[in-house]
Amino acid sequence: MIKRIRYARLTLTLLVLALFAHLIMPxxxxxxxxxxxxxxxxxxxxxxxxxxxxxxxxxxxxxxxxxxxxxxxxxxxxxxxFIQGQMQVLDQPNDNHKHSLVQGEIKKLYDDYHSRKIRSNEQFTRYFNQLIQGxxxxxxxxxxxxxxxxxxxxxxxxxxxxxxxxxxxxxxxxxxxxxxxxxxxxxxxxxxxxxxxxxxxxRGKKPEYMAATLMLKFKQVDWNKLHQEVLNNYPLTNVDKKYGPGTYVDWDYGTGFSNLTSQYKPTAPDLMLRGINTTYLSKGKVIMNALLLYEVDPSNPQSVQAAVAKGKKEAPLILKFLRSHIPGYAKAELDGFPDYLYIRDYxxxxxxxxxxxxxxxxxxxxxxxxxxxxxxxxxxxxxxxxxxxxxxxxxxxxxxxxxxxxxxxxxxxxxxxxxxxxxxxxxxxxxxxxxxxxxxxxxxxxxxxxxxxxxxxxxxxxxxxxxxxxxxxxxxxxx
Structure with a gap:
């Protein structure tokens, strides 16, 4: 009888524990x-x-x-x-008092980006891999x-x-x-x-999408010369008049120069070189968000592959133009290509x-x-x-x-x-x-x-x- 009571108590205990484990199971x-x-x-x-x-x-x-x-x-x-398209020119939202609105996990990336701890594609990739760990x-x-x-x-x-x-x-x-x-x-x-x-x-009748971009990478860029050229033409009203609205260069970023890039004539009507919009990486290396490709369908792998190929074919001609027209690019060289595009809109x-x-x-x-x-x-x-x-x-x-x-x-x-x-x-x-x-x-x-x-x-x-x-x-x- 005692053994039966002990067995019943043990069974009841195990059932309670099993029920409790089920209730707390994530x-x-x-x-x-x-x-x-x-x-x-x-x-x-x-x-x-x-x-x-x-x-x-x-x-x-x-x-x-x-x-x-x-x-x-x-x-x-x-x-x-972000990784395959190497869209690593980081735009920053801010309010009208110039206060940054970047918050949360992504702020860690921006902080390391601004301090130059993360600038190369390898560094961005390590950051991405940490996010997906586990x-x-x-x-x-x-x-x-x-x-x-x-x-x-x-x-x-x-x-x-x-x-x-x-x-x-x-x-x-x-x-x-x-x-x-x-x-x-x-x-x-x-x-x-x-x-x-x-x-x-x-005001169009058919669906339209913002242009995609093939990010352009260059090495042997004389960033000091580019920066100094802009400073030599200060104040900014003179810079805008000479190089185009919004032209600005500091030790990390370069934007504008649309008065010059607008002179570039692409080999196809679905390409355009806009202002340089460039980030300085280190040791003469830069990455440029400037080559627009129109009417890319990201849902169609053939459309994406064709656009990447077209951008790569255009890149040497753009390099030649930059060498002749943009300060600091006289000795620049191409520095490889991303495998994918920056798709803005679909x-x-x-x-x-x-x-x-x-x-x-x-x-x-x-x-x-x-x-x-x-x-x-x-x-x-x-x-x-x-x-x-x-x-x-x-x-x-x-x-x-x-x-x-x-x-x-x-x-x-x-x-x-x-x-x-x-x-x-x-x-x-x-x-x-x-x-x-x-x-x-x-x-x-x-x-x-x-x-x-x-x-x-x-x-x-x-x-x-x-x-x-x-x-x-x-x-x-x-x-």
Whole structure:
């Protein structure tokens, strides 16, 4: 009898412990089969499609908060335009009092960039690799079937079948899916409404997109000579008159010289050399964001490859021009090429709230702010309007969570350049540190709130609490 009582007590104890263990088990450890995904399916809290750096900030924040995260990248190599395209000329949003608006994880990059600790592609790559450390990633995947639940008022993605480089097919399920490519690899498959793009600002009838860029790299540049040449022509009114509006050179950056670069005649009508927009790296090496390529389709690998090849073919002619026309470039040489492009703009799809130009210019703030913007409304050109336009410099304004929640779906988020903004507002909202901050904030919110609430269930009262812990724990101010 005593043995039976002891056995019963032991059994009861084990059952209690098992129940307690189940209750405290992190969401990331729940088996896929418990979510109805099937024995061959893996479940994650967050699945990120694409490896652009903005969404990586969301992945890192969610992972650091204890959520399970998977990155599936349709590109052959990780890093997107930041690493493969070497878009490493870092623009900075600021308010009208010249206060920087760069916050959060991305500020570490900017601080090291300004102190010259990070300038080379190798250094940027190390920084990127640190962000994804511990997060599983598969590059070169092929998107397959999406299993969508349309039973409710808002649809939801239940699972995705994809093919990996090993030729095998895999199934994955997630609580949240994040569009983080520069060609809408996920959202373009969901039959949602496209936000009118640049054609709405340029009064066109067909969809238009800002030009892409092939970053140009040079060595043996005499930066001191370039800098001194500008100083010799001060004040700035004289510099602008001689070299073009906005011409400026300090020990790190060089912009402008449009009066000179406008004299360059490209070999094809879908190319343009704009002002030099250059960062000085070190020891005579620079990287230049200046060669525009029009009508590149980032969803078409052949279009991207053709544009890269065209830019590489044009580069020696640009070098010859720079040697003859730009101070400090007389002995310059090309210093290799990136494998990919800087894609500024592509299809964006309706979010719960779509930012417009008035929102940006009126410094509008929101109860669900996840980032603060302040960059100029810079609309780069298209083939039809090659020089683009600048529509003014806003003061600080808010970007709401709703501008990153895909409309009509309750578990699809967008990151980076997929932000819900109209053709004009996008000219400002697209800047990397602005959308990177939003992505990090969303990742943190998922980590804090997912066990009790869906994102679309959050209220103004919840955001007062969210704002408090973002300030306290992350030193991020969202209001």
């Amino acid at each position: 969401v990331s450890h729940v088996k896929a089969s418990e979510h109805g995904c099937g024995p061959s399916c893996s479940h994650y809290n967050v699945v990120l499609i694409g490896s652009e750096i903005e969404g990586i900030m969301l992945a890192k924040a969610a992972h650091d908060e204890g959520l399970s995260v998977l990155i599936l990248d349709p590109r052959e190599k990780p890093g997107g335009e 997060i599983p990633m598969r590059s070169g995947i092929t998107m397959g079937k999406l299993n969508i639940n349309a039973a409710k008022q808002e649809k939801s993605i239940q699972s995705l079948t994809y093919q990996a480089k090993d030729g095998l097919s895999y199934n994955v399920q997630a609580d949240y899916w994040v569009e983080n490519t520069d060609f809408a690899a996920l959202t373009s498959k969901l039959r949602v409404k496209r936000i009118p793009g640049l054609e709405s600002a340029f 299809n964006r799809f309706e979010t719960e709230y779509v930012l417009d130009y008035e929102d940006v210019m009126s410094s509008k703030m929101y109860w669900d702010n996840v980032s603060i913007g302040g960059y100029a409304v810079d609309l780069q050109g298209t083939k039809r309007v090659p020089k683009g336009m600048n529509l003014g410099k806003p003061d600080r304004y808010g970007l709401p969570l709703r501008s990153f929640e895909l409309k009509a779906y309750d578990n699809v988020l967008v990151a980076g350049k997929n932000v819900g903004a109209d053709g004009k507002a996008y000219g400002s909202a697209r800047i990397m540190p602005t959308t990177a901050l939003a992505a990090q904030t969303i990742g943190v919110i998922l980590g804090h709130e997912l066990k009790s609430k869906r994102l679309k269930e959050l209220t103004p009262a919840d955001f007062k609490r969210i704002d408090a812990y973002m300030r306290k724990d992350y030193h991020i101010k969202l209001s």
